Amino acid sequence: MALGITALLVLIVYPLAAVVIQAEFPHLFAPQSPNARFDPAALIRVFRTPTDYRMLGDSVALSLGAAVFASVAGGALAVVLGRTDLPGRAVFAGLAWVNLLIPSFLLAEGWTFLLQQGGLLSHFLTEPGWMQNVFTTPWGVGAILALKFYPFAYLTVSAALPWLGGEHEAVARTLGASTTAVWRRVFIPLLLPFLASAATIVFADVLSDFGVAITVAESHQFPLLTYGIYSSLYNQPTDYAGAGALALLLGVAVATALLAQLLILRKNRFATIHAGFRPPAPARLRPQVRYPLLLAVILFFAVALGAPAGSILVESFLKGSAYGIITVQPTLANFASLAGPTAHTAVLSLGYSLRLALVTATAALALGTLLAYFGTQGKGGTGQFLQAISLWTISVPGIILAAGYVFAWNQRWLSSIGLELYGTVFALGLCYLAGGLPYVLRFQMGALSQLDRRMMSAARVQGAGVGAVLTRIVTPILAEGAVSLWLFVLAGTTFELPASEFLYPPGQPTLAVEINHFFSESSYGQGMALAIATAAVLITAVLILRLLMRRRLPAAVRAQAPARTF
Amino acid sequence: MPSGLLRRVAMVAAGAVILVGAAACGGSTAAPAAAAAPAAAAKGQLVIYAAEGYDQAMADAFQKQTGIQVKLSDMSTGPLVAKVQAEGSNPQWDVAWFDGDGTMATLDAQGLLLKGWEPANAANYSSLGKQLVPQDQSYAPTGITAAAAIAYNAKLVPADQAPQTWTDLLKPEFKDAVGMNNPAISGPTFPVVAGFLYGMGMTQGEGFFTQLKANGLKIFATNKPTLAALSNGSIKVAFVQDSAEIDAIKSGSPLKIVYPSDGVTMLPSAIGISAHAPDLAAAKQFLDFALSDAGQKIMLSSGGGDSHFEPIINGQSPNADSQRPGVKWNMVPASWQAQHYDEIQSWFKANIVGG
Numbered sequence: 001m002a003l004g005i006t007a008l009l010v011l012i013v014y015p016l017a018a019v020v021i022q023a024e025f026p027h028l029f030a031p032q033s034p035n036a037r038f039d040p041a042a043l044i045r046v047f048r049t050p051t052d053y054r055m056l057g058d059s060v061a062l063s064l065g066a067a068v069f070a071s072v073a074g075g076a077l078a079v080v081l082g083r084t085d086l087p088g089r090a091v092f093a094g095l096a097w098v099n100l101l102i103p104s105f106l107l108a109e110g111w112t113f114l115l116q117q118g119g120l121l122s123h124f125l126t127e128p129g130w131m132q133n134v135f136t137t138p139w140g141v142g143a144i145l146a147l148k149f150y151p152f153a154y155l156t157v158s159a160a161l162p163w164l165g166g167e168h169e170a171v172a173r174t175l176g177a178s179t180t181a182v183w184r185r186v187f188i189p190l191l192l193p194f195l196a197s198a199a200t201i202v203f204a205d206v207l208s209d210f211g212v213a214i215t216v217a218e219s220h221q222f223p224l225l226t227y228g229i230y231s232s233l234y235n236q237p238t239d240y241a242g243a244g245a246l247a248l249l250l251g252v253a254v255a256t257a258l259l260a261q262l263l264i265l266r267k268n269r270f271a272t273i274h275a276g277f278r279p280p281a282p283a284r285l286r287p288q289v290r291y292p293l294l295l296a297v298i299l300f301f302a303v304a305l306g307a308p309a310g311s312i313l314v315e316s317f318l319k320g321s322a323y324g325i326i327t328v329q330p331t332l333a334n335f336a337s338l339a340g341p342t343a344h345t346a347v348l349s350l351g352y353s354l355r356l357a358l359v360t361a362t363a364a365l366a367l368g369t370l371l372a373y374f375g376t377q378g379k380g381g382t383g384q385f386l387q388a389i390s391l392w393t394i395s396v397p398g399i400i401l402a403a404g405y406v407f408a409w410n411q412r413w414l415s416s417i418g419l420e421l422y423g424t425v426f427a428l429g430l431c432y433l434a435g436g437l438p439y440v441l442r443f444q445m446g447a448l449s450q451l452d453r454r455m456m457s458a459a460r461v462q463g464a465g466v467g468a469v470l471t472r473i474v475t476p477i478l479a480e481g482a483v484s485l486w487l488f489v490l491a492g493t494t495f496e497l498p499a500s501e502f503l504y505p506p507g508q509p510t511l512a513v514e515i516n517h518f519f520s521e522s523s524y525g526q527g528m529a530l531a532i533a534t535a536a537v538l539i540t541a542v543l544i545l546r547l548l549m550r551r552r553l554p555a556a557v558r559a560q561a562p563a564r565t566f
Numbered sequence: 567m568p569s570g571l572l573r574r575v576a577m578v579a580a581g582a583v584i585l586v587g588a589a590a591c592g593g594s595t596a597a598p599a600a601a602a603a604p605a606a607a608a609k610g611q612l613v614i615y616a617a618e619g620y621d622q623a624m625a626d627a628f629q630k631q632t633g634i635q636v637k638l639s640d641m642s643t644g645p646l647v648a649k650v651q652a653e654g655s656n657p658q659w660d661v662a663w664f665d666g667d668g669t670m671a672t673l674d675a676q677g678l679l680l681k682g683w684e685p686a687n688a689a690n691y692s693s694l695g696k697q698l699v700p701q702d703q704s705y706a707p708t709g710i711t712a713a714a715a716i717a718y719n720a721k722l723v724p725a726d727q728a729p730q731t732w733t734d735l736l737k738p739e740f741k742d743a744v745g746m747n748n749p750a751i752s753g754p755t756f757p758v759v760a761g762f763l764y765g766m767g768m769t770q771g772e773g774f775f776t777q778l779k780a781n782g783l784k785i786f787a788t789n790k791p792t793l794a795a796l797s798n799g800s801i802k803v804a805f806v807q808d809s810a811e812i813d814a815i816k817s818g819s820p821l822k823i824v825y826p827s828d829g830v831t832m833l834p835s836a837i838g839i840s841a842h843a844p845d846l847a848a849a850k851q852f853l854d855f856a857l858s859d860a861g862q863k864i865m866l867s868s869g870g871g872d873s874h875f876e877p878i879i880n881g882q883s884p885n886a887d888s889q890r891p892g893v894k895w896n897m898v899p900a901s902w903q904a905q906h907y908d909e910i911q912s913w914f915k916a917n918i919v920g921g
Contacts, residue, residue: 502645507638513640
């Protein structure tokens with residue numbers, strides 16, 4: 001426990017604090033005559049500047065809206081795919097995964113290329129003006145962000161769903177409840193904790209989003225908090241005090257969200273995985289429900305995945321697409337250039353990034369699961385602390401954490417005790433770990449809270465050792481969700497830019513650094529092709545893995561109880 | 567669930583994971599990790615932080631020529647400067663290289679750059695180049711581009727109606743049709759704004775932007791969306807860094823560039839050496855290399871869009887794509903830019919971007 005918390009302090013809290021503290025002590029790391037003089041000017045400025053208030057208000061409103069939309073959409077999708085006999089469920093589940101694995105800068109680019117003035121949409125529609133206008137309003141931006149982040153809710157709910165057993169429904173039905181009543185009084189309350197947990201993640205993720213906010217929303221129309229953070233960081237000299245003050249503000253926003261979640265869910269946590277568990281039965285859909293629902297799901301994916309992914313694919317086959325030039329002659333030149341000498345080191349960096357990502361994902365899963373275990377035991381104080389830290393980390397743009405790593409680990413006193421972490425691959429790996437850990441923590445805390453402790457106690461009473469409890473009970477139950485999380489962190493780390501850019505050991509660029517280099521030296525098509533090729537490789541690998549995994553799931557999950565109609 | 571035992575197992579496992587993870591990271595890249603040790607850094611290793619398209623080619627050529635091991639960190643300018651400042655008084659870099667002498671002056675004002683050293687190849691500077699060297703010799707310009715030139719969409723604007731001066735952008739035919747980048751996000755755009763305010767004087771410069779805004783000026787985040795809007799005809803005219811405009815034309819964009827008769831603000835690329843460079847000798851050698859004939863030839867040919875610069879070294883000429891006939895260069899002293907940075911940014915943010 002103590003070690004777990006120490007790991008969290010070292011990985012996340014210390015580096016973040018190194019930036020935030022500069023809002024109060026701006027000269028702490030000054031290159032010339034650093035000192036610990038208290039000067040909260042940056043904090044005061046934030047609270048005195050009406051535009052900063054407005055940014056905070058707009059950011060929170062946007063994030064709330066997107067979080068609700070994403071949770072409802074992702075949750076509904078998970079229920080439809082997990083609890084009905086809708087045709088093509090496996091395909092749709094795969095599509096949701098594809099959506100989750102496409103790196104967010106590609107999705108943002110796809111939406112931009114589609115919707116920007118004179119973009120793909122206006123090329124094919126004669127009167128697209130209203131659509132573009134919709135997408136530059138807060139509602140439109142919120143919708144795009146929700147469509148980007150709904151897979152979190154899908155993932156959370158579909159991991160929980162198999163364990164919301166049929167026994168609850170059986171009891172309710174025995175007591176005379178109707179189908180609607182079962183949903184309203186049993187299933188939805190059981191799902192609520194998972195929806196809420198997904199919603200808070202989306203909330204935090206939207207708060208930290210910069211790509212969509214700046215490209216689609218054209219920041220100046222309703223500036224968001226991340227915009228303020230980036231302009232502080234690109235200030236001359238870099239205004240770390242200002243960025244720290246805004247990061248602190250994000251912490252307050254996240255803490256408020258978490259508090260709201262606690263209040264809503266106070267009486268609402270149930271351990272649903274217990275010895276009396278009965279596999280849930282999928283609902284057989286009546287034809288008049290089945291086909292409209294199928295159409296709705298297809299439409300959903302057409303917009304959420306088809307629109308941005310199709311748009312980046314089109315872009316990657318055009319030569320001058322970086323400058324919005326849309327021609328009818330597709331070219332393979334961008335992809336062919338990957339075989340050329342200019343792309344040689346970039347292609348090599350892919351292997352390097354994948355190796356790093358493999359290690360990071362494994363470490364994040366192991367450490368996150370252990371911390372989540374600690375967090376779900378005991379009185380709840382630890383759990384709330386872990387949740388708060390996780391969400392804060394997600395809500396703060398990655399560049400702040402990365403800069404924090406420089407402040408935290410590039411200190412003379414550290415070198416004097418022989419700790420030369422900064423500038424090595426260790427610092428980069430630890431920062432990746434710090435970025436992936438919060439997601440694992442959040443998901444695993446949800447999953448573990450589903451476990452009924454009496455089940456484990458019973459096993460122990462019957463003579464099972466701790467190892468047996470872990471391997472025979474806990475692991476099989478958590479396995480599917482854990483593999484999903486591992487893949488998610490793996491994919492995210494492979495494309496991670498802010499930490500890579502700040503912390504990669506000079507001379508050893510990661511994949512994202514190479515892609516970014518192509519983008520900034522105007523070999524835009526080449527960068528695009530590299531990103532898409534990598535994403536395609538990752539997605540294929542993940543889909544194959546998932547297919548293999550399906551065959552190895554515990555029998556209880558696969559068992560199909562007799563279907564019912566509702 | 568019980569158990570002190572499980573808890574202890576968990577703690578040990580957590581520790582093991584971190585150690586194994588770190589070891590595996592290191593293991594996969596054993597050589598560079600060892601090279602980062604202080605002993606190896608003491609001699610014959612150059613660490614470059616750069617945001618130039620040709621930085622990798624220059625690093626490779628320098629290593630080949632001198633045998634000094636070069637470690638390049640290629641970044642965008644914004645993160646580069648943020649990283650240099652975060653490293654503060656314990657720098658891990660020897661050489662920093664990016665567009666914008668105003669930004670260099672900011673680093674200099676914080677005491678982060680080596681002063682008072684003149685590279686031998688400074689003798690190669692053209693007269694324009696000599697003017698750009700700061701008095702305290704804290705950085706060395708390596709080439710210039712126009713911080714902004716006018717680009718118009720030739721499909722929408724006939725050549726005889728194209729703007730020829732900056733004030734032409736205020737004409738009614740360009741209402742709602744002029745675009746630029748946001749200086750708070752796009753690094754090379756601050757010198758553009760500073761150039762007008764310095765050249766026209768504060769009040770008149772602000773007046774010019776206010777009039778542009780009244781004429782429907784559109785502000786995009788960075789070069790890419792601005793040039794996309796211009797290329798596909800959403801706007802008719804834009805002013806961004808000319809090397810990006812040249813690159814857009816090479817990519818098939820229907821643009822034409824005008825260097826207004828009242829001049830363009832120059833944007834020097836510059837190299838600074840760290841005041842506490844771990845390998846000062848290598849850093850000095852690299853700076854000389856960048857100002858040499860061999861170095862300049864590489865920069866002019868292998869940097870994508872960034873190679874479209876105007877050399878300031880005698881005997882060098884720009885590449886074929888970046889001819890600037892009749893260009894008049896306006897200079898904004900780097901120290902003036904650094905001094906007025908906050909004032910100009912907040913005025914622009916409040917009055918032109920927002921408001």
